Amino acid sequence: MENRPIQAIINRGAIDHNVSVIKKLSGNANVFGVVKADGYGHGLRRIYPGLSALDGLAVIELEAASYLRTQEATRPILLLEGVFSPQELNDAIQLNLDLVVHSDRQIELLEQCDSSSSVNIFLKVNTGMNRLGVSPKHVVQCYRALQNCIAVKSITVMTHYADADNERGVDWQDAKLLQALGSMDVPVSKSNSAALIRFESQNEAWVRPGIMLYGVSPIESISALSLGLRPVMTLKSEIIATQDLNAGDRVGYGGTYTAQSNVRIGIVAGGYGDGYPRSMKNGAPVLVNGTRAPIVGRVSMDSFAVDITHISQARINSDVVLWGEGLPVEEVAQHAGTIGYELLTRVTQRVPFVCFD
Numbered sequence: 325m326e327n328r329p330i331q332a333i334i335n336r337g338a339i340d341h342n343v344s345v346i347k348k349l350s351g352n353a354n355v356f357g358v359v360k361a362d363g364y365g366h367g368l369r370r371i372y373p374g375l376s377a378l379d380g381l382a383v384i385e386l387e388a389a390s391y392l393r394t395q396e397a398t399r400p401i402l403l404l405e406g407v408f409s410p411q412e413l414n415d416a417i418q419l420n421l422d423l424v425v426h427s428d429r430q431i432e433l434l435e436q437c438d439s440s441s442s443v444n445i446f447l448k449v450n451t452g453m454n455r456l457g458v459s460p461k462h463v464v465q466c467y468r469a470l471q472n473c474i475a476v477k478s479i480t481v482m483t484h485y486a487d488a489d490n491e492r493g494v495d496w497q498d499a500k501l502l503q504a505l506g507s508m509d510v511p512v513s514k515s516n517s518a519a520l521i522r523f524e525s526q527n528e529a530w531v532r533p534g535i536m537l538y539g540v541s542p543i544e545s546i547s548a549l550s551l552g553l554r555p556v557m558t559l560k561s562e563i564i565a566t567q568d569l570n571a572g573d574r575v576g577y578g579g580t581y582t583a584q585s586n587v588r589i590g591i592v593a594g595g596y597g598d599g600y601p602r603s604m605k606n607g608a609p610v611l612v613n614g615t616r617a618p619i620v621g622r623v624s625m626d627s628f629a630v631d632i633t634h635i636s637q638a639r640i641n642s643d644v645v646l647w648g649e650g651l652p653v654e655e656v657a658q659h660a661g662t663i664g665y666e667l668l669t670r671v672t673q674r675v676p677f678v679c680f681d
């Protein structure tokens with residue numbers, strides 16, 4: 325029972341397709357599909373059927389990992405920030421999860437664990453992101469400590485890139501990791517989507533793409549289309565009213581747009597109450613009946629306006645794409661001073677989701 329035309333449409337077929345693109349870039353590396361934050365806002369349960377060709381799945385949330393484990397018994401499921409208490413460690417072992425270890429505290433938890441089952445560990449090294457990870461100076465020592473834990477089955481060394489999408493690139497962090505490991509020859513996991521796209525997998529045991537799965541490019545100068553990726557989410561609505569303006573008429577709260585001549589505008593059912601941000605600027609594009617049109621005035625909670633002067637057939641009930649098919653979310657996000665990741669993860673509860681295969 326919905327009285328508003330806004331919908332998030334999830335194209336499951338696009339996920340299958342994007343997985344095949346990822347597989348090509350990954351070479352011999354195993355692929356963890358990153359599905360944290362409820363599958364980047366798409367709904368983990370909705371997209372789950374499209375994830376079967378991946379070698380493993382990676383999440384932050386124990387709840388999500390638990391859901392995934394109820395769906396399947398054996399595929400690796402990685403907890404990207406590991407666990408923070410003995411209770412969580414026990415739960416993770418029960419669920420047969422793989423664990424990131426990024427701090428001395430987490431090593432202690434494993435040292436104090438006398439579980440008869442054991443876990444695969446991803447030892448995270450801080451090579452310059454300065455967010456999570458043990459110091460490069462202590463990697464060898466941490467590695468040895470983990471080797472001595474009866475609860476540890478295997479150790480992969482992992483790091484996360486801060487600049488894979490920009491001109492600084494990954495070499496500076498790779499160099500730090502190499503130096504930290506010295507003569508140790510161990511399996512590693514490094515690449516996110518941007519690193520896979522720009523540098524492909526470099527002898528990694530595991531790569532960890534996320535945003536690509538959803539058909540979005542993480543790199544400003546490389547379009548998803550040119551990479552052969554297809555958007556999984558399309559946020560769609562309709563025009564619910566039109567207004568004919570004269571020169572000098574203003575639109576919306578605060579009148580941040582003033583018509584310079586006679587213009588026709590459409591009012592779209594969608595606003596920041598749906599996850600279409602208030603920070604979206606005048607001129608941000610939407611697709612009205614497939615044609616680009618600029619938004620005008622401030623986005624309100626439930627609606628915003630679009631200039632449809634040049635689209636003569638536009639009327640009430642005309643389709644409006646806010647982002648997705650034909651209008652990359654990464655491009656739209658730039659008009660709100662943010663990135664596609666944030667828009668995707670912020671669609672609100674009141675927006676109905678519809679899936680097709």
Ligand SMILES: *Cc1c(COP(=O)(O)O)cnc(C)c1O
Nearest residue numbers: 358404484516517532533534535
């Ligand atoms: C989120 C995340 C990824 C995936 O990053 P994308 O830019 O979405 O490909 C990979 N590794 C870690 C540790 C992450 O937290």
